[in-house]
Amino acid sequence: MLLVEDDPRVRRSLRLALEDEGYAVVEASTGASALDMLRERGPDVVLLDLMLPDTDGFSVCRELRRESAVPVIMVTARTDSHDVVAGLEAGADDYVTKPLVAKELSARIRALLRRATAGPSAAPRDDLTLGDLRIDLGDAVVVRDGVELPLTRTEFKLLAELVLAEGRVCSREHLLDKVWGYGYFGDSRIVDVHVRRLRMKVEHDPASPCHLLTVRGLGYRLAG
Template sequence: MHEVLLVEDDDLIREATRLTLEAHGYRVRTAADGVAGLDMFRDRRPDVAVLDIMLPRLNGVSLAGRIREESGVPVLLISARNDPVDVVMGLEAGADDYVTKPFDGPVLVARIRALLRRAAPAERPSPTGPLCFGDLTFCAVSLEVRRDGRLLTLTTTELKLLREFAASPGTVLTRDLLLERVWDYAWSGDTRVVDVGVQRLRAKIGRERVETVRGVGYKLRG
């Protein structure tokens, strides 16, 4: 049974969400503010953290950043529809995905399942030997990424994103394709998660390594 940390300050939303998740087989621990949520996260690492953005004491964006500094646990943000800037900030801070309020329980559950699948070992065939792209070396077996011989620390999402690029160097991968393969969306999602994910990956492996193909997607330079 997977454990979910739910941090939400609205009592009714927190309780309704807890009941929904438990009905789908998840064990849920809850907190009503960001500081309590961080303490609970540190006390016992959950399998996934679900954070409201507008939290007292420590907001969800800051909490996502603190969690990402300490762990690769998947983080899902809950956002109001009228704050796209906060969503982008949250993704840049290290969150993996988000849902907007008001949300349907099945949508939230589907997003959590997608995050958990993404965190599990990849099932698609991977190259067996190290691949080199300029100063970058990627081994899909050990999941080690080195730049100029220096070992890089990548999140699960960043590793899967790099894995897709490395499997097809020089090939343009559309945002929709990356949403399906990396974020496990079988439906059309918000491509901002792809753009921010690529931005975070570039910051670690080199901005010049991933090229933007305007209006289409991205490709890895060999």
């Protein structure tokens, strides 16, 4: 695990708590060193503080996403809606707010790691074509117009759940439970932001989607 935090006391406290939970932790105190550590060590998950001395967590996450699909949890002292959404849109898979509760943080990390290593549930079919979009659940590959799409693990799991629903509507609560996977009781913004991110990749016109549809008041469904 890569822990990115500029405050040495907070960093030490988090490292000790995470090591007590059985995680091997490497540390970075700046955005630049975090990206260097990502390339050198290839961590399984990144715990990324929003406020860093040389840049901000949003910029680091966007740069990280250009290079890796590693799960990212954004850590922020802010609870402002804009900051939460901005962190998710920058590419974070989840977010937590300070002060951190070690057991809750550990549960979220375990859920991300399970999601990163587990394939989708068994389905009636594992290869689906929807117009210009081909979704292969078995190999975790999504292709549009012959080009493989660079989905994050969370984006793929979200799309896989919609495939498994076979055209039925999936509520935000269902997707929170199935994709985030640890009895997630956060607000539905985390689903909505990931759907927007997914549309930017799978749709030719994300503003007028033809595959990933919103069913007002109910949730989302996948269409051909």
